[in-house]
Amino acid sequence: MALAIGGPDGEFEPGAVPPTFAAVYCLAPTFAQLFTDPDVGINLAGLIHGEQTFEWPEPARGGDVVDASAEIVAVEEKRGMTFVTLAVEAVRQADQAVVCRGRSMMIVRGAAA
Amino acid sequence: MTAPALRSIAVGDEVTPLQRRVTQAEIDAYAEASGDHNPIHVDADFARAVGLPGTIAHGLLELGILAEAISRWAGGSARLGSLECRFSKPLQAGDTITCNGKVIAVDTGAGVATLEVEAQSDRGERVLTNGRASVRLAT
Numbered sequence: 359m360a361l362a363i364g365g366p367d368g369e370f371e372p373g374a375v376p377p378t379f380a381a382v383y384c385l386a387p388t389f390a391q392l393f394t395d396p397d398v399g400i401n402l403a404g405l406i407h408g409e410q411t412f413e414w415p416e417p418a419r420g421g422d423v424v425d426a427s428a429e430i431v432a433v434e435e436k437r438g439m440t441f442v443t444l445a446v447e448a449v450r451q452a453d454q455a456v457v458c459r460g461r462s463m464m465i466v467r468g469a470a471a
Numbered sequence: 472m473t474a475p476a477l478r479s480i481a482v483g484d485e486v487t488p489l490q491r492r493v494t495q496a497e498i499d500a501y502a503e504a505s506g507d508h509n510p511i512h513v514d515a516d517f518a519r520a521v522g523l524p525g526t527i528a529h530g531l532l533e534l535g536i537l538a539e540a541i542s543r544w545a546g547g548s549a550r551l552g553s554l555e556c557r558f559s560k561p562l563q564a565g566d567t568i569t570c571n572g573k574v575i576a577v578d579t580g581a582g583v584a585t586l587e588v589e590a591q592s593d594r595g596e597r598v599l600t601n602g603r604a605s606v607r608l609a610t
Contacts, residue, residue, distance in 0.1 A: 359501070359504035359505065359535070362497055362500040362501040362504050362532065362535070363501070363532060363535035363536050363538070363539050364539060365491050365539070368539070371547060371548060374547065374548050374549060376538070376539075377535075377538045377542070377548050377554065378531055378535040378554075381505045381531045382504070382505055382506060385531075386505065386507070390506075402509055403510065403511065403517070404521065405509065406530075406558070407529075407530035407531065407558050408557065408558060409555070409556070409557045409558065409601075410530065410531065410534060410555060410556065410558070411553070411555035412553060412554050412555065413552065413553040414551060414552060414553065415552075417548070417549040417551075
């Protein structure tokens with residue numbers, strides 16, 4: 359990821375975790391449960407990321423093991439689309455510090471099945 | 472990288488703009504790195520079938536480039552305290568994104584600068600809007 363976002367002139371920071379690596383340790387494991395759940399019935403092809411908020415109270419470091427959780431906090435139907443807002447949090451196991459807290463607004467085009 | 476000292480930061484200071492062409496190869500690399508293999512990012516035929524002009528970059532890839540721009544200015548990614556934005560327009564594969572930021576508040580007590588941040592594409596579209604970031608500064 360550091361290569362994909364840092365670009366050819368990226369500066370390597372030893373031990374540092376790119377802040378938006380939270381996509382992997384915080385969003386991916388929790389969202390995968392929601393968006394692949396047949397009971398939820400979300401069509402991945404119609405899924406768009408609308409808004410994102412991240413806070414990093416204590417920056418994660420390479421080697422950290424974290425527990426990530428997510429909660430659906432709002433579901434709204436507007437203009438034939440469904441807006442799903444999730445609150446996410448990742449806690450470092452070693453000291454229980456919150457390394458990332460966030461809010462994701464996802465847009466499902468076409469109502470959820 | 473060295474962080475700018477708190478006392479040297481003033482409202483109106485600007486982040487050095489970061490410009491990057493986001494190729495399909497970069498989007499593919501990001502799909503691998505993030506585990507987000509939604510075909511709208513990697514399959515042009517699929518993307519067109521669902522009404523997009525072609526494959527588009529992951530919003531979080533754009534946000535990652537914006538975070539990189541702020542981190543370079545701030546003196547390291549650990550100084551980025553928060554970042555938020557709206558993904559207003561899609562960035563198409565091959566487009567060039569330009570990320571900007573400007574200091575709008577400095578809290579000397581907390582050692583935090585607040586920035587208004589955004590990104591545009593070379594199509595003249597504002598792809599990331601309503602952006603805000605906070606940066607922990609060296610005292």
